[in-house]
Amino acid sequence: MRIERELMRGAGPVAVLSLLSNSEMYGYQLVETLTERTEGTLEMGQSTLYPLLYNLEAKGLVQSERRLAENGRTRKYYAITGEGETRLATDRKQWQAVTDAMQTLGVVSGQLMTPGLAIA
C-alpha cells in the first residue's frame, strides 16, 4: 500500500533517520531498504528521497560524504549525526504516542505500548 503524500512527509524523515542510525547508506540503498523493510509501504522515488536527504542535511541531522565504493565508482554515503540521533529519539517517542493514540481510538489494532493511554 502506498502512503499518502502528507503522511509520507511526516514519516519519511523518521524512517530515513532510523535506517541511517544502524549504518551509513547511499541513496539507492536507502530506497531499496525502505521498500524491502516496509514491504513497499514507504517506497519513495528519487523525486522524494533526494529532497528529503538534502533537507535533513541542511538541518544537520545527516551528513554526506562522497568516496570510492567497492565497485570502483565514487558514491555519496549518508550517515546520521549526533543531532540526528537526538532528533530520532524525540521522533520515536512522538510516533509511539501517535500510534498508541490511534490504537486507543481503534484506528489501528495491536498492543498498547504506552499504558497511560489505555481506555479503562
Next chain:
Amino acid sequence: MSDESRMNTTPSFLRRLLSTPLQDLVRGRLSGSLDAKAASAGSGLPEELDRIACRVARRTRLSRAERVEVAHDLVDHFTDGMAEGVTASRLIEKFGDERVAAKLIRRSMQRKHSVFARGVRQTVRAGVLCFGVVVLFYLVLAIKHRNREIRIEVDYVAMMNAPTLASEPSDRSWPEIREAITTLRGLVGPLPDELMHVDREISKIVSASLSEAPAPWIDAELGPPAQLSDDDDVEAARVDRFFEAAQPALERLRAAAGRPLLGFPLAASGLEEPADRTFFGIDAEPSDAVSQGDADAFQDSILTLEFPYFRSVRLAARLLAADARRAVVEGDDARMVADIGAMLELAEQTRQPSIMIAQLVGMSMERLAFTVVLDSIAALPENIDDRSMLALAEMIRGLDDERLGLEMAGERWFFLDIAQRIYSDDGEGDGSLSIGSPVVDMLGTPSGNLGPEQLTSGTGAFLLGPIVAELTLGRAEAIRIWMNLMDSAEEQASKSPWEIDTAPLGLIDEIPRQAMNDDYTHMIRYFPINLLVPATESLVFTSAAIRLERDLVLTVLELEMTRRRDGRWPDSLDELEFTAGGEPARDPFDGSTVRYLRRDGRPLIYILGPDRDDDGGRGIASSGPGSGRWRDLRRGGLAGSSRGWGMVRGSGDSEPDGDIAVWAVGGE
C-alpha cells in the same frame, strides 16, 4: 551505448574551460567540474537516464556547483539501480515527476544555504528585479519620447516682421534714422576706426550737452549732478558746433518719427539689408551663425534674432532730448516741442515688436522726454510760450494708458517659437521635451553649473534623456504656465503702483521661483520656463512709473499754466483746472494725490518715500539708517523710487526717513 557515442559526449575544450572553477584555473587545471552534463556523460547510463539527470539538475536553477552535485547524485542513483538489474524504464517510472523533483530539490538545497547567503541571494534577486523594472520603464519612456518628432510649423519671425513687410518703404522710420546718424557720424571730427566708437563719441557730446543744460530745481532739491569722468569731458564749443551742424540730421530724425512704424527688417540669419550691414559695420552676409547640422532647428528662430538698432534709436532719442533742452535755452520752444514729440513717437515705434527689451527701451525714451519737459518748465518756463505749453499738454495727454501699457505679445511668440523647437507635437497642442535637440542643447548649456544642462546634452542626454523628457513639463502645460505669467505681468502692469501685487510675478505654477533652484526636481520639471522667464517685476513697476510720470508732467504743466493765469503759484493742487482733461498725479506709495507745497514762495511736489510718512517735503538724508540704497535715487525722482513701491512697510530702521522730491522750482 557505443564507445563512439561516448566519445561524442566528451566535453569540448571551450565547454570545459567555461565549466572550470576559477580556483582550478588559477592552479592551471582545466577540470570542467562545473559541467553538469559532463557529470553524467561518463556514467555509462542509457541516454534517457542521462538526460533526466541533466534536465532535473538544470531545472533546479541552483548554482552550477549545486547542479553538478544534484546531477552526480541522480546519476549515482541510476547507476546503482542499473547495477542491481533494474531496467532503465523501471527507474524512470520510479523516479516520479521531473518538475516536482526539481522544485523540491531546489527548495531543499536552498535550505542548506546560510542565512547570509540566502539574504544576499534575495537582495540580488530584488536588485535584479528592480533593475529590470527600471530598464523596462526606461525602454517604455525611450520609445515614447524618441519616436516623437519636432515640427516647426509657425514662422514667428515672419509674424514679427509682417507689419514691416506690409508697409511701404516711405512709412518706415528706420532708414531715415540710419541715414541721420550716418550724417552725424561725419560731424564728430576725426573718425575713430570702429563705428561703435564713433557712436560713443556722439553719445559723449550728447551727455555733455545734457549736463550743461540748466536744471536748478534738481540742484537745489536733490544735490549736484554726478560729475562726468575726464574721458567724457567735451569742450562746450565743440558741443555747440556739433549741434549747430546737426540740425539737418535732427530734422531728419523728427521727420522719421512722424512715420507709422520703425520698420527694421528682423532676420534670424543676420542683417538682410546691405545698408544696415554697412551701418553696423558688419561685413558678413546673412549667415551661418549655426552649424549646418543645427540649421533646421534654428532656422527662422526668434532665439537667433538680433536687435542692433536699439542702441541707435536710443542714441536718436538722446540727441533729440539734448536738442530739446538746447532749444529751450535758445528760446526756440517750437523746436523743443517738436523734439519731445519726436522722442515719444520714436518710443512708440520702438515698443514694437512687443518683446520685453523693446518695451524697456521704449519706456526709457518716454521717461527721457518727460524729464526734459519737467526740467525745462522748472528752469526756463519763460522760454516756453503758452501755445507750446498747450501743445505739450495735448501731446502728453494723448499718451493714454493703453499706449503706455505693457504688451507681452512678443514674449508670448518668443515662447511659442521656442516650444515648437524643443517640444514634440502630438497634433493636439501637446508634446514632450525633445532632449538632445540643438535648441534644448543651447538652452541647457549657458550656465555650466550642475543642473538640467548636464541632462540635456551629450552623454547625459543619451542616457537620461527619456527620463528627463518624462519629468519635464509637457508642451501644453509649459505654454499654459508661460501665458499665465505673461497675463499676470500685463494685469499687474495695468494697475496703479499701490495696487500692484508682485506675488504672482514670482511664481511659476504656484511655486516661488527661488524654489526652482533649491529643488532639483523643480529645476528639471520647470527648466524651460525657469530658464527663459523674464524678470517681469521691474518691468511692471517701470510700466506703472511711466504712467505716473505722464501724470506728473501734466500736473506740472497745469501748475505752470495756473501760475501764468493767476499770477501766483496755487495754494493747492485742488486749484488746478485740467480743462483739457487729466488729474493730479498720484503718490505711488499711498495712492493719494502727490504732495504739493510752496517753500520760500517756490513750489515743490513730493511723494512719501518708503517710510510712507509725510515729512513735509524733507528729502531722504544722504546718510542714516536705511538711506544707503535710496541715496542714488535722490535724482531718480518718481520712476527711480519705483523699486520701493512694492515694499511691504516694515518696522525698525530698515526704511529711511524722509520724502522724495519729484519736481521743484529751485533757487536762482
